[in-house]
Amino acid sequence: MALRDTIRPVLGAALGLGLAAALLLPRLPAFAEEAPRRLPEAVTPAAEQPGSHVAVFAGGCFWGVQGVFQHVRGVSNAVSGYAGGTRAQADYRSVSGGGTGHAEAVAVTYDPAAIRYDELLRIFFSVALDPTQVDRQGPDAGRQYRSALFPQDAEQARVARAYIAQLDAAKAYARPVATRIESGAAFFPAEGYHQDFMALHPDHPYIAANDAPKLEALKQLFPERTAPQPVLVKSPPA
Template sequence: MALRDTIRPLLGAALGLGLAGALLLPRLAAFAEEAPRRLPEAATQAREAPGAQVAVFAGGCFWGVQGVFQHVRGVTGAVSGYAGGTAADADYHTVSGGRTDHAEAVAVTYDPAVIRYDELLRIFFSVALDPTQIDRQGPDTGRQYRSALFPQDAEQARIARAYIAQLEATKAYARPIATRIEPGAAFYPAEGYHQDFMAQHPGHPYIAVNDAPKLEALKQLFPERTAPQPVLVNRLPA
């Protein structure tokens, strides 16, 4: 069972405790040590064919990663799912138990005429995760919550390696970047109830504490890249 499932009662209790809850919530949220920041542009730009492209990112719980990319201009779709492993065990119960090679991930469809892969990488590293954490992200621990890039072709792999090397060379973070580059991994969409979770449940305690700040960081650090409305997998109820 994922830690985000077991921590929900604690978060709910904290939200109902007034001042005591206000003091408790920062302790529950203070798992990520690297604060969001507007990282430099990639020195190596992606050379991509025209038309829709797909990039797959893993940065801990897919709720927040999906929620961030759904608000990025040029993104036409973002689907939560599992990257790596096999189709036979690509389900939430199995993956969240840490018994597979999967990582919770998000497949992002984008228009390279509006935003390139290297520009998506910049946003990912700037606001979607703490890339220095090893096999964890925020309150969730285990290999299934590792930070990873799953290149869809040789060009994406080249750009991913170049940008991580650039960030390391400029010491963008106090600790080494732990994000893995894992080419050739298959992607499997997650169950329907995981899709659009941030948009569907903005008041959920886990979202409020761990993921809403990522979206706010996107809006503040990259206003020119932020879309006013999210690109959803499912339509919200009227």
């Protein structure tokens, strides 16, 4: 069981009793091996039609991934959820077992007139995760914490493959990028208490140790892309 799973099964009850109870939980260390860095721009930019688009990213704890994208200019919504498995098993208790095929994921709604898919990929790989880790992220281990991209169309799949190949060819990391490209997977929103978690509970021990540094890296490495206030969850993407 992942260290994070020693916290999360009791979170619902802890939040019901009050945030103070959750804050008594011990601080967990971060185990990411690759430090954040400002990666190069994609040499294969996305060619996207005008209008609203959705991109789905998985990079371990969805709290942190959501928290990063909620502060990216051009993003209008970022919803924590599950991708890769079935609707029947798209709940936290089932996904935590690691055998549903789901990954904790975030559906990001964006306007390519403000930020393209390849630019979102650049931010994701730069600050939201260590993409060289396999079936884990930081203190959390299991297939549900894998690094994955869930393209919503052929153009996203093309751009994702090209950017990963670009990073590997440039030896951007000491090890190859382990991020998987999983096309055709449906996305299912997570339970309400997981939404906006970083924004609502910035002092939670898990957030402070593992996810807040990702947001700080966004601010430092991509100040021109950082929104001062998070975009909180609206309706889940269709």
